[in-house]
Amino acid sequence: MAEDREFLREVWEGKIPVCFRLAQEEIYTVDQPDPFFLLVPRLSYFPLMTDKVVKHLSKHVDPDNQGEIWLEYEGQPLKWHYPIGLLFDLFGSKADLPWNLTVHFQNFPEEELLHCPSKEAVESHFMSVVKEADALKHRGQAVNNMQRKDHKTLWAGVMNDKFDQFWSVNKKLMESTGEETFKFIPFRVYQLDNMPIQKLFKPTDDKGDILTLRHMLESALPDFSENERSVVIQGVQPDLDTPALWLSEHLSYPDNFLHICLHPFAAAENES
Amino acid sequence: MSEAVKTVSEKSKADAPSAPSVNSTRTSPEDSKSSDDNNSKPLSSSSAKQKNPMKVDILLKHIGDAPIMTKRKWTVDRTKKISWVADFIKKYIKSDSTESLFLYVNQSFAPAPDTDLGSIFDCFNSDGKLVLHYCRTQAYG
Numbered sequence: 001m002a003e004d005r006e007f008l009r010e011v012w013e014g015k016i017p018v019c020f021r022l023a024q025e026e027i028y029t030v031d032q033p034d035p036f037f038l039l040v041p042r043l044s045y046f047p048l049m050t051d052k053v054v055k056h057l058s059k060h061v062d063p064d065n066q067g068e069i070w071l072e073y074e075g076q077p078l079k080w081h082y083p084i085g086l087l088f089d090l091f092g093s094k095a096d097l098p099w100n101l102t103v104h105f106q107n108f109p110e111e112e113l114l115h116c117p118s119k120e121a122v123e124s125h126f127m128s129v130v131k132e133a134d135a136l137k138h139r140g141q142a143v144n145n146m147q148r149k150d151h152k153t154l155w156a157g158v159m160n161d162k163f164d165q166f167w168s169v170n171k172k173l174m175e176s177t178g179e180e181t182f183k184f185i186p187f188r189v190y191q192l193d194n195m196p197i198q199k200l201f202k203p204t205d206d207k208g209d210i211l212t213l214r215h216m217l218e219s220a221l222p223d224f225s226e227n228e229r230s231v232v233i234q235g236v237q238p239d240l241d242t243p244a245l246w247l248s249e250h251l252s253y254p255d256n257f258l259h260i261c262l263h264p265f266a267a268a269e270n271e272s
Numbered sequence: 273m274s275e276a277v278k279t280v281s282e283k284s285k286a287d288a289p290s291a292p293s294v295n296s297t298r299t300s301p302e303d304s305k306s307s308d309d310n311n312s313k314p315l316s317s318s319s320a321k322q323k324n325p326m327k328v329d330i331l332l333k334h335i336g337d338a339p340i341m342t343k344r345k346w347t348v349d350r351t352k353k354i355s356w357v358a359d360f361i362k363k364y365i366k367s368d369s370t371e372s373l374f375l376y377v378n379q380s381f382a383p384a385p386d387t388d389l390g391s392i393f394d395c396f397n398s399d400g401k402l403v404l405h406y407c408r409t410q411a412y413g
Contacts, residue, residue, distance in 0.1 A: 114384070114386060128383070131381035135377075136395065195351070195388050198391040198395055200394065200395050
């Protein structure tokens with residue numbers, strides 16, 4: 001259990017170096033804004049990270065034409081409600097580091113992005129995903145048995161990057177009570193140009209045999225082929241024979257979901 | 273797998289907090305009728321209308337002072353988003369599009385507005401229907 005905790009801590013401490021640059025077409029001042037560098041936690045959300053970015057860059061934008069900040073990578077608007085690590089695994093995994101993002105304050109893409117009115121909106125979204133995960137794992141019982149202050153502690157742990165604080169509550173959500181492990185594994189599969197896929201998946205089969213990541217992906221995507229797709233979770237490519245339950249317990253994001261990215265192997269890689 | 277889903281839904285019904293609406297008793301006869309209809313299609317009397325895999329059946333229930341919809345059972349494209357359902361309900365109950373409407377699954381969580389109905393249905397439907405509760409204020413914060 002001790003080495004598991006070390007593993008959990010390593011996952012928690014994953015960070016991505018990001019370079020924020022103001023969109024060229026939005027620069028209004030004569031003096032050019034410097035790019036802004038931040039090392040951001042994989043497990044966090046961009047709206048929690050961008051106060052300084054806004055402070056630094058917004059003064060270079062026309063004050064009469066300045067709306068909510070939104071981020072874009074090579075033309076792809078980034079959804080604020082996805083954890084940063086997921087956004088990177090999905091869009092930036094082949095990028096050079098630091099990950100170069102473009103900052104906008106104009107022309108908010110209403111069709112593609114949700115607005116983020118406040119940090120409370122991020123908390124509300126986070127708690128909703130946690131509840132959804134628990135609905136899948138424990139029929140919602142673990143979350144229902146918590147007090148409101150436990151919910152607040154979970155969120156405070158995420159917001160303030162406090163591993164111990166977070167896990168003091170999260171361990172209750174990761175418990176397998178008695179003989180029952182998780183009823184279903186909370187997971188979502190993401191691919192470029194596709195909607196995310198989420199399906200019911202039990203950690204063991206009817207005979208009680210432990211099911212693996214490979215089983216989980218095959219059940220969610222009938223045409224999944226490990227020869228054609230690389231599988232990335234939390235920035236690593238786990239062995240496909242890893243038990244799905246173990247992955248859920250150790251590689252989930254703080255929202256208690258496994259966010260799994262699939263990428264096609266490049267043609268060149270296939271041939272070799 | 274379907275049995276497990278049924279268990280989840282029965283449990284959540286048992287755990288459901290009492291709906292604060294005066295009209296809740298009136299909705300039950302319709303509900304029990306539809307849940308008894310295990311083999312027939314809840315939205316159509318025609319047996320020729322097989323379950324279209326590209327569409328899902330949803331049942332909309334109100335919470336609190338949110339207006340009740342006369343027609344609450346709908347068949348919707350899997351690819352429609354939660355935000356589309358919210359806009360649809362707002363138009364139906366003649367609510368302004370700028371007003372808030374919260375949609376809940378399992379009477380516990382609010383999916384992100386850009387979530388497609390198909391995913392939510394696959395994971396949280398009971399007896400082939402996805403029950404969504406709508407409310408004008410945050411009900412399960």
